Amino acid sequence: MASLINVFLIVVLLTVLVPLGVLVMISLLPPGEWSIPPKSPTLDNFVYVLKEFKFYRNMLNTFLFIGLAILISLILALPTAYAIARLQIKYYVWVFTVALVILVKSLPPGSLLVPVYELLWKLRLTNTVLGVALSYQVYTLPFVIWILTSFLLDLPREVETAARIDGAGRFARLRHIILPLSIPGIISAVILGFLNLWNEYMYSSVIVSSRNLQTAAVVLGQLVTSEYVYDWGILASANIISVLPAIFFVSFVQKNISKAITGGIKG
Amino acid sequence: MSFLTKIRRRTPNEFFLVPGLVGLGIFVFAIGYSIYMSFYRYKLGFMQPNYVGLTNYSMLLHDPVFTTAIKNTLFFVAVASTSELLYGIFLAVLLYWSNKRYLFIPFLIVPMILPAVNLVVIWRFLFHPDYGFVNQILTSIGLSAINPLNDPKWAMPTIIIMDIWQMTPFVMIIILAGLSTVPPEVLTAARIDGARKLQLTLRILLPMTKNVILAVFLLRLIDAFRIFAKVYLLTRGGPGIATETIELQIYNRALRGLEIGLGSTMSVIFILISLVVIIPYTIMVLKNWRR
Amino acid sequence: MSSKSFVEIIDIHKSYGKLVVLEGVNFDVKKGEFIVILGPSGEGKTTLLNIIAGVIRPDKGKVIIDGQVVDDSSNIYIPPERRDVGYVFQNYALYPHMTAFDNIAFPLKMKKLPRDEIEQRVEKIAKLLKIDHVLHHKPSQLSGGQQQRVAVARAIVKEPKLLLMDEPFSNIDPALRASVRLELRLLLKSLGITSIMATHDQEEAMTLADRLLILRRGKPIQIGSPMEVYEKPSDRFVAEFVGGMNILELKSEYSSLLREYRVEGEDVSVKFMGFRPESVIISNEGLEAEVLDAEYKGDKWTIIAQIRSGEIIRFYNKDPVNTKSTVYIKPTKIYLFSSEGKTVKILTINK
Numbered sequence: 001m002a003s004l005i006n007v008f009l010i011v012v013l014l015t016v017l018v019p020l021g022v023l024v025m026i027s028l029l030p031p032g033e034w035s036i037p038p039k040s041p042t043l044d045n046f047v048y049v050l051k052e053f054k055f056y057r058n059m060l061n062t063f064l065f066i067g068l069a070i071l072i073s074l075i076l077a078l079p080t081a082y083a084i085a086r087l088q089i090k091y092y093v094w095v096f097t098v099a100l101v102i103l104v105k106s107l108p109p110g111s112l113l114v115p116v117y118e119l120l121w122k123l124r125l126t127n128t129v130l131g132v133a134l135s136y137q138v139y140t141l142p143f144v145i146w147i148l149t150s151f152l153l154d155l156p157r158e159v160e161t162a163a164r165i166d167g168a169g170r171f172a173r174l175r176h177i178i179l180p181l182s183i184p185g186i187i188s189a190v191i192l193g194f195l196n197l198w199n200e201y202m203y204s205s206v207i208v209s210s211r212n213l214q215t216a217a218v219v220l221g222q223l224v225t226s227e228y229v230y231d232w233g234i235l236a237s238a239n240i241i242s243v244l245p246a247i248f249f250v251s252f253v254q255k256n257i258s259k260a261i262t263g264g265i266k267g
Numbered sequence: 268m269s270f271l272t273k274i275r276r277r278t279p280n281e282f283f284l285v286p287g288l289v290g291l292g293i294f295v296f297a298i299g300y301s302i303y304m305s306f307y308r309y310k311l312g313f314m315q316p317n318y319v320g321l322t323n324y325s326m327l328l329h330d331p332v333f334t335t336a337i338k339n340t341l342f343f344v345a346v347a348s349t350s351e352l353l354y355g356i357f358l359a360v361l362l363y364w365s366n367k368r369y370l371f372i373p374f375l376i377v378p379m380i381l382p383a384v385n386l387v388v389i390w391r392f393l394f395h396p397d398y399g400f401v402n403q404i405l406t407s408i409g410l411s412a413i414n415p416l417n418d419p420k421w422a423m424p425t426i427i428i429m430d431i432w433q434m435t436p437f438v439m440i441i442i443l444a445g446l447s448t449v450p451p452e453v454l455t456a457a458r459i460d461g462a463r464k465l466q467l468t469l470r471i472l473l474p475m476t477k478n479v480i481l482a483v484f485l486l487r488l489i490d491a492f493r494i495f496a497k498v499y500l501l502t503r504g505g506p507g508i509a510t511e512t513i514e515l516q517i518y519n520r521a522l523r524g525l526e527i528g529l530g531s532t533m534s535v536i537f538i539l540i541s542l543v544v545i546i547p548y549t550i551m552v553l554k555n556w557r558r
Numbered sequence: 559m560s561s562k563s564f565v566e567i568i569d570i571h572k573s574y575g576k577l578v579v580l581e582g583v584n585f586d587v588k589k590g591e592f593i594v595i596l597g598p599s600g601e602g603k604t605t606l607l608n609i610i611a612g613v614i615r616p617d618k619g620k621v622i623i624d625g626q627v628v629d630d631s632s633n634i635y636i637p638p639e640r641r642d643v644g645y646v647f648q649n650y651a652l653y654p655h656m657t658a659f660d661n662i663a664f665p666l667k668m669k670k671l672p673r674d675e676i677e678q679r680v681e682k683i684a685k686l687l688k689i690d691h692v693l694h695h696k697p698s699q700l701s702g703g704q705q706q707r708v709a710v711a712r713a714i715v716k717e718p719k720l721l722l723m724d725e726p727f728s729n730i731d732p733a734l735r736a737s738v739r740l741e742l743r744l745l746l747k748s749l750g751i752t753s754i755m756a757t758h759d760q761e762e763a764m765t766l767a768d769r770l771l772i773l774r775r776g777k778p779i780q781i782g783s784p785m786e787v788y789e790k791p792s793d794r795f796v797a798e799f800v801g802g803m804n805i806l807e808l809k810s811e812y813s814s815l816l817r818e819y820r821v822e823g824e825d826v827s828v829k830f831m832g833f834r835p836e837s838v839i840i841s842n843e844g845l846e847a848e849v850l851d852a853e854y855k856g857d858k859w860t861i862i863a864q865i866r867s868g869e870i871i872r873f874y875n876k877d878p879v880n881t882k883s884t885v886y887i888k889p890t891k892i893y894l895f896s897s898e899g900k901t902v903k904i905l906t907i908n909k
Binding site: 079 | 279280281283286287288290291293294295301358364365366367371373375376377378380382383384386388389392393432492493527530531533534535537538544545549552556
Binding site: 156158159161162163164165166167168169172176177180181 | 639
């Protein structure tokens with residue numbers, strides 16, 4: 001019986017690995033060839049993507065945008081999460097805030113694209129780093145508030161009570177106790193935030209118009225949708241390169257990943 | 268007592284909520300603005316806003332393209348989420364009973380990290396009418412080449428299959444975590460009572476994980492409304508309007524076409540539809556977080 | 559001698575919905591006194607401590623510390639941050655991300671004292687508690703005993719008006735408990751710190767307390783010195799809980815026994831009688847009992863026997879008694895309880 005289960009799982013595993021294998025094989029194809037597996041595999045595609053196409057610049061952009069966005073979110077989210085999780089606030093205010101967080105988190109970002117774009121346009125922030133980071137707040141802010149609140153709810157109450165008895169007011173507690181103890185939660189938020197946003201396409205493509213500021217996801221999208229794709233090899237290798245950081249991240253936090261994801265879902 | 272301390276003592280706890288509320292507030296404001304603009308016609312940079320009352324709404328709701336977009340979106344949301352839920356439960360159960368669980372998990376998670384783009388590349392390549400691998404095989408055994416992406420009947424299912432491939436691991440891992448929290452003593456007691464794995468699963472494991480399953484389902488439903496990227500990249504809403512979705516409409520007509528007014532109307536309708544799932548989810552979380 | 563109270567707890571009531579946690583709690587603490595709140599687990603001790611600390615508020619009643627009303631269950635309320643009390647938690651609640659030094663220094667830091675003064679005071683208190691050599695470690699690197707001492711140090715380093723302790727010794731290795739307890743009491747007395755400690759361990763309470771408050775299901779049952787509570791328990795619960803007592807329902811068989819104690823007539827209100835294990839002599843008349851077992855305690859034997867009417871009693875004896883043999887025992891001191899359990903009379907045998 002046990003082996004039957006494992007057989008099933010191996011089949012499922014194949015459904016995952018085979019397409020990936022195909023992608024890898026495509027990336028090794030020299031131009032003009034389309035047989036799988038490639039008869040004469042080459043790494044030229046990778047070289048081209050990195051050297052000539054300067055794909056790494058797009059990846060850097062993505063990194064920059066997301067990093068800034070998460071930073072802004074963390075600064076805004078921490079006191080709010082603390083208040084929701086631990087401070088005594090009036091009931092209807094509490095309900096209002098939590099409902100608001102969930103609402104903005106659940107709304108399809110597409111539904112907010114129009115007003116957000118218009119606002120950025122009016123502020124002349126379209127096509128700027130800050131503009132993109134601000135627009136990303138649709139994704140990151142409620143998400144970070146969510147994760148931090150979840151995390152803070154699980155912190156032991158006694159340590160905070162001890163701090164109160166030691167004479168620490170709210171700000172002191174936030175700074176000396178809550179902040180240091182939230183670090184695992186913050187790391188969780190950063191990792192999940194990156195995973196979430198790395199492949200974001202909608203906002204990134206709309207708000208950024210100049211080529212060298214575009215994110216990796218957008219560039220890949222453009223490559224894929226041109227009607228007459230010829231250089232599949234280049235396309236595939238660009239894709240693989242863009243996924244590498246994520247795979248790198250995940251292998252680091254393997255054990256914790258399920259904790260992080262389920263932590264994000266608590267409630 | 269210093270002046271600063273006086274101020275500090277007087278600020279109520281609610282004050283701490285301000286930073287987050289300001290950020291979120293902007294988006295709420297954006298929603299409000301959308302609602303407001305939905306009654307206008309306004310082309311950004313070309314003309315001034317022009318009050319038209321409910322015209323936008325009636326126009327869109329009678330527009331076959333838009334209504335098809337709504338239908339498609341709902342169809343996708345319902346079918347994809349349900350399939351992912353069932354498939355995810357199935358996989359989670361398999362993993363739960365497997366003794367080599369930790370070998371499988373890291374690999375099974377990978378689809379989640381892959382951007383939609385990658386899948387599109389793979390898919391398009393494999394199904395290319397001329398040199399696609401799948402078609403090469405089909406033709407070699409005598410069947411005719413297929414082109415699912417250009418076939419209205421197959422386009423949407425293809426997208427659904429892609430989404431299932433990508434998002435089921437998410438469902439799977441959360442349900443697995445939920446299954447793992449079932450206390451082993453309960454299972455042992457049932458085993459002693461003679462239950463086999465299948466019965467254990469159906470009568471104990473799954474019922475005790477009800478809440479997690481419900482939460483994941485709602486979460487997926489909410490998330491499924493966001494399939495912009497896949498659709499855009501794969502089919503651009505085609506062929507014809509077979510895979511046209513609401514987000515796509517917004518993208519094309521509102522942004523590329525700079526029709527803020529119309530775009531706002533679409534956004535409002537979109538929000539209203541998604542509220543159907545968002546509201547039960549909100550109630551669930553509120554209950555859970557109030558301690 | 560100052561008889562003015564330093565801490566006054568007046569008529570405290572606390573309920574959570576229908577559950578009444580504290581009811582009518584009243585007591586005083588004099589400056590420098592060591593008061594122990596003794597009672598079974600989960601019956602209100604921690605809640606009472608938390609109310610005194612200001613962590614939760616009572617529904618009714620007042621808390622006064624050093625002449626200042628810190629909580630009157632309506633408008634007046636001073637939050638814990640400003641109450642100048644120290645608190646040792648049962649689980650210590652040390653700041654896991656700070657070193658022991660920083661943990662102890664934290665209250666002083668919150669008072670915004672200058673750096674060198676903080677250093678000085680922390681080192682001084684650490685020396686007193688013998689943890690000066692581990693100050694640079696984090697709590698996770700310390701043993702349970704060391705953690706407890708850090709918790710105590712943190713609580714007293716700011717020289718608070720009042721020290722509260724919630725079962726501070728429950729996580730200490732039983733073999734070390736006695737010495738740790740004594741050390742702490744000596745230290746607190748030498749520093750003159752007024753202390754209130756909660757525990758369910760009656761031996762601990764008896765050793766440490768100047769006075770005891772017996773709390774049962776949130777109600778105060780008796781307040782007094784250990785000797786008072788032991789010799790003159792106010793009701794059957796206290797008698798059993800502190801020191802242990804054999805309690806029997808009064809039956810006519812015992813009337814001959816009681817006659818020896820000069821009980822005049824039938825006192826209708828008396829329903830139970832009790833005697834302590836140590837107030838028993840084996841003689842040739844008295845309660846007839848069959849010996850079931852004998853436990854060696856080093857300085858004495860505990861004999862477990864069953865009397866005719868079926869109840870099981872324990873008493874101490876210098877030498878062992880054979881199992882299955884019949885003995886006649888005479889209690890030398892009898893406590894008589896009413897049907898509600900209140901102590902009615904205490905009788906000593908006349909030789």
